[in-house]
Amino acid sequence: MNGGGRGGRKPSRPAARTAPADFALPETTTPALPAVEAFGDLDMPEALLKTLAAQGVTTPFPIQAATLPNSLAGRDVLGRGRTGSGKTLAFGLAVLGRTAGRRAEPGKPLALVLVPTRELAQQVTDALAPYATSVNLRVSAVVGGMSINKQAATLRRGVEVLVATPGRLKDLIERGDCALGQVRVTVLDEADQMADMGFLPQVTALLKQVEPDGQTMLFSATLDRNVDRLVRGYLSDPVVHSVDPSAGAVSTMEHHVLYVADETDKKAVALRIAAREGNVILFLHTKRAVDRFTKRLLANGVRASGLHGGRSQPQRNRTLEQFKSGEVTALVATNVAARGIHVDDLDLVVNVDPPVDHKDYLHRGGRTARAGESGRVVTLVLPDEKREVARLMSDAGISPQTVAVRSSSEELVTITGAREPSGVPVVIAPPVQVPAQRKSSGGRPSGGGNASGTGGAARRRGRGGRGRRGGQSRSAAA
Known part of the structure; x- marks a missing residue:
């Protein structure tokens, strides 16, 4: 089978126009062929x-x-x-x-x-x-x-x-x-x-x-x-x-909003979640925040690595391989990892920093519950973020389960598998920076x-x- 034309020249494409206020799916003139079973x-x-x-x-x-x-x-x-x-x-x-x-x-x-x-x-x-x-x-x-x-x-x-x-x-x-x-x-x-x-x-x-x-x-x-x-x-x-x-329509995905009292408690909660057994992706807003939190996790005994746009592509590839192989269990990332990252059996995604809009939320959450598997998306919310996050969830068509937690809360353990980190610093071999001429x-x-x-x-x-x-x-x- 080759990639020839469709038996006639494709109609000329109309000039692109300014997008309307709302997206409307185009109407199909020619009936579609039916779906297949195999x-x-x-x-x-x-x-x-x-x-x-x-x-x-x-x-x-x-x-x-x-x-x-x-x-x-x-x-x-x-x-x-x-x-x-x-x-x-x-x-x-x-x-x-x-x-x-x-x-x-x-x-x-x-x-x-x-x-x-x-x-x-x-x-x-x-x-x-x-x-x-x-x-x-x-x-x-x-x-x-x-x-x-x-x-x-x-x-x-x-x-x-x-x-x-x-x-x-x-x-x-x-x-x-x-x-x-x-x-x-x-x-x-x-x-x-x-x-x-x-x-x-x-x-x-x-x-x-x-x-x-x-x-x-x-x-x-x-x-x-x-x-x-x-x-x-x-x-x-x-x-x-x-x-x-949307991710909210996936029956195998659970959505949780965890209210935390302040920034200090949020860091403690995120640390215990990252120390859980099994892989987890934790999203933060900035490259600097990712680097700081990754260092904090490593100092507390969590096998963590950071992923953001400040890393070269070979470095990013190496980090992902470490995560997929289990050498790294906590991947700390900016939105660079919100799309295009597939890891089998990833059952937890954590928004340490809530995303800016509902599309970012859906794509971050899309790292879990893939191919019919189950998964949870957890968002940590400070008091002054409650209204904004509620609006985001509404725009995403999601009704999350909500609960106030502290780092010692039993609910935190039940929802995320959080546990106390070992406190023994670990060292993860950093992704090697390859000179441009040798990449x-x-x-x-x-x-x-x-x-x-x-x-x-x-x-x-x-x-x-x-x-x-x-x-x-x-x-x-x-």
């Missing part, structure tokens, strides 16, 4: 079906079952689903299925996946690598914080499926290392965050460079008025599907030429156990 019912290369079975992915998640018949047929798709609902394979299998059998010229990818963050780019590349290999396609990631020269070299060798952050892709195009004129399938993943981060001008400029009669898919955990410009301007008669519209972008072909150098890890993880929901592995639920 991957075998899809018009997809046999090699992809065999790889799905080998990876333990046996039953499609709802968003996959609903969108794949249409995306494989070449339809534009607007899909909404929370992180962990299976969006990555929902668009990834369509991208690979429609690109299989073609070969890219140097510097001219055939399919493009745009994502807002480096972490999400790596996660998407990891997830698609084994499937791309099965159909002889090369998938590569280009992101900031890594060697642009090595990424350019990878592109010159040829890449069929390019996963990119807008800024780095723009740089590569301006250098003459990449051209998008042969891209027939384009995906915008987490488009709302790209809009929130100010990437819309870059994204729209990139979309104008792909084949005008190609296919466009937009997948996101939330849809709001910031995305309207992209939907109205670049999707033609899209199939619309919405599943798990590896995974130039050697591994999993189809994965620029982030993680395709092999993806395949190793893919051979692991199956998830509990419909027989699909948790790693496939990105």
Whole structure:
């Protein structure tokens, strides 16, 4: 199956317009194809079906079952689903299925996946690598914080499926290392965050460079008025599907608001939660706060590490590997980890500092209760934050359980598994800062030429156990 056109030229895209006050889903003119019950019912290369079975992915998640018949047929798709609902394979299998059998010229990818963050780019590349290999396609990631020269070299060798952050892709195009004129399938993943981060001008400029009669898919955990410009301007008669519209709708996720008396008590509560048995992600507002709290945890015997935008990409990758392997049990992070981070069996997320808005809350919480697993989201709230947090929860459609706690409260133990830290300082080997000229972008072909150098890890993880929901592995639920 190749990525040819849909039997006719795509209608010209209307000029983008100013977003209205509220986002309204577009009406679909052409009826959508019905959902399937099994991957075998899809018009997809046999090699992809065999790889799905080998990876333990046996039953499609709802968003996959609903969108794949249409995306494989070449339809534009607007899909909404929370992180962990299976969006990555929902668009990834369509991208690979429609690109299989073609070969890219140097510097001219055939399919493009745009994502807002480096972490999400790596996660998407990891997830698609084994499937791309099965159909002889090369998938590569280009992101900031890594060697642009090595990424350019990878592109010159040829890449069929390019996963990119807008800024780095723009740089590569301006250098003459990449051209998008042969891209027939384009995906915008987490488009709302790209809009929130100010990437819309870059994204729209990139979309104008792909084949005008190609296919466009937009997948996101939330849809709001910031995305309207992209939907109205670049999707033609899209199939619309919405599943798990917010983290608050997930039946396996619990939401707790813990009222603390003051800043001192909040720090004591957060420390005891971080010392729990099992992994936990704790979100704070600033890089400085993350670094300070991480040092406090380490001094008290908690195996912790910090993750924020001040770290280089190799450092961030190393920190995540430490967390996934169990070398680190408490990941202290800014919003950089709110999307694009997948850790199996993570059952607790803590907002030490409440998020700014409900979308940040939903995406922080989306790190837990993935792929049908259970999880809890806990938010620590000071007296002067009560009204703001109540409004945030209302906007998110969540009715949390609330209780006032102190660091010694039994309720704190029941909800979070908090315990007294050992008090014996621990040392975690810091992520190594790699000089820019030595940063590896995974130039050697591994999993189809994965620029982030993680395709092999993806395949190793893919051979692991199956998830509990419909027989699909948790790693496939990105």
